[in-house]
Amino acid sequence: MSEKSERRSALFYEQKNGYDLINEAERAACTEYCEGYKRYLDSAMTEREAVQSAIELAEKEGFVAYEPGMKLKAGDKVYCSNRGKSLLLAVIGKKTMDAGCVIEAAHVDSPRLDLKQLPLYESDELAYFKTHYYGGIKKYQWAAIPLELHGVVALRDGSVVNVVIGHDAQDPQFVITDLLPHLAADQMKRTPGDIITGEGLNLLIGSVPDAEEGKDRVKLAVIELLNEKYGITEEDFLSAELSAVPAFPTRDIGLDRSLIGGYGHDDRACAYAELRAIMDVREPERTCVCILADKEEIGSEGVSGMQSEAFEVFIEDICREQGVALRHCFAKSFCVSADVCNAFDPNFPEVSEKRNNAKINYGLGICKFTGSRGKGGSNDASAEVVAYLRKVFAEAGVVWQMAELGKVDQGGGGTVAKFMAERNIDTIDAGVPVLSMHAPYETVSKFDCYMTYKGMLAVYSDK
Ligand code: MN
Ligand code: MN
Secondary structure, eight states: OOHHHHHHHHHSOOOOOGGGTOOHHHHHHHHHHHHHHHHHHHTOSSHHHHHHHHHHHHHHTTOEEOOTTOOOOTTOEEEEEETTTEEEEEEOOSSOGGGOOEEEEEEOOOOEEEEEEEEEEEETTEEEEEEEEESSOOGGGGTTSOEEEEEEEEOTTSOEEEEEESOSTTSOOBBOOOOOGGGOTTGGGSOHHHHSOGGGOEEEEEOOOOSSOSSOHHHHHHHHHHHHHHOOOGGGGGGEEEEEEEOOOOEEESTTOOEEEESOHHHHHHHHHHHHHHHHOOSOSSOEEEEEESOGGGTSOSTTSTTSTHHHHHHHHHHHHTTOOHHHHHHHOEEEEEOOEEBOOTTSGGGSOTTTSBOTTSOEEEESOOEETTTBTOOOOOHHHHHHHHHHHHHHTOOEEEOOOSSTTTOEEOOSHHHHHTTTOEEEEEEOEEESTTSSSEEEEHHHHHHHHHHHHHHHHOO
C-alpha cells in the first residue's frame, strides 16, 4: 500500500460490502440463521401468531410464564404475554435492576386488511367481506393478489375461536379484484391513492347460491360454511378480529439466494433477531428484556402498543422484588428500538441521499433519528449512545451502517423509539434494511438479517 492510501484508509470512513468482510463459516451461520427466520415468518402472519410462535420457541429454550411475585435469580428466563398480542421476555442479569436493563423492542404487527365489524354482504350474486386497512399501505398493491384470513372470533360465552383460512396448500384463498386494463381508462386517470379506494378493498369470498329461495342466497351459503366449520353466525363478526394478509409464502429471492421475499419483514425480521438473541445470550451482566410490541403501525397506541403501561407493570414487578425503584432502573437502562429501515433502491434513487441511506448487504442499519421535516416526531439518539454502539459492534464483529430514511423533506416515519425515550431510557433505532417496505411482499437481505441478530446479541451480551 502506498503512503497516500494508508493516509486515506486511516482518515476516511469507508464502507465495504458485507460479503467482503465475512468468511465461509460465517456465511454458513448466516444461511442457517435465515432458515430459522423464514420458518418463523411463515408462522407469524398476525401479531397474535407472532406472539404464539415466539412463546413456543422461548419455552423450548427454558423460558417460563412470569407470575407476579416470582422469586427470580440471575440466569432465570421468563416471559409475559400481554393479552396474546404483545410479548415481553426477560433473562435476569447478575446485576440488580438499579444498574438498568438492556431492552430491545421490535413490533410484530404489520400492515394488513382488517375485516369490518359487519363485513359480510352479497352484491350481484357474489359474496364479499368489507375491510378497513391497518397501517400505511398503497391500496392498489392489495388487489389481484392471493390473500389469507387469520384471526379470532370472540364469542359471548367468553370462548375464542381461532380462524386460519388459506395458509395450508389445500385451503381456498381470497382475492380483491382489479379492473381489466381494457376498461381502465378512467381508473388510470385517478391519483394512485384512489386507483383502488378504501371502500373498494372488498374481499371476494364465494359465488354459489344456497338452494333456499329468498334474498342473499350466496351470503347465506357462505355463512353456513363458516357456521359448519367455526360455529359462528353473522352477529359474531361484531366481536371478531379477522385480517386478510398476503398469501405469499416466504421464499429465497435471487439466483444466489441472497435475499428473502415475504410478508411482514417489517418488523418480524427484527423481532426474530432480538428473540433469537435473548434465547442465545449467556449469563448477562444486566437483565435483558425483549419486547415484541403490537400496534406500532398505527402509532403504538392501545393496550398492547408500546405506549401501554403493560411494559411498566412487568419491569416494575422485577424491580420490586429487588427493592429497586422503577424510575431508577429506567434512568440507567438502554434500549434498542429494533425496527426496519428503508434500503436504497436503485429503481428509485431519487428519494434517497445515497451517502446516508442504508444499502442492501451493508449490515444492520442504525438510525440516529427518524421523524420527518426537521426531525419532527423523532427520538434523536445522542452522540454518546451512537458511540456506545460503535464500541459494542466493533468488539463483536457486527457489520453495520448508518441509515437515514430517504432525502430530507421527502417523507418520514417513526418507530417505538420515542415512547421508550419518553420513559427516560436512552434509546436508538437499529434494524434490517428493507426493499418495498409495507408492500404485501417485502424483500430483505440474508446478510443484513444475520447481522441484525449479531448486533442484538452483542448488545445483550455487553459487559
Ligand atoms: Mn416497523
Ligand atoms: Mn412499518
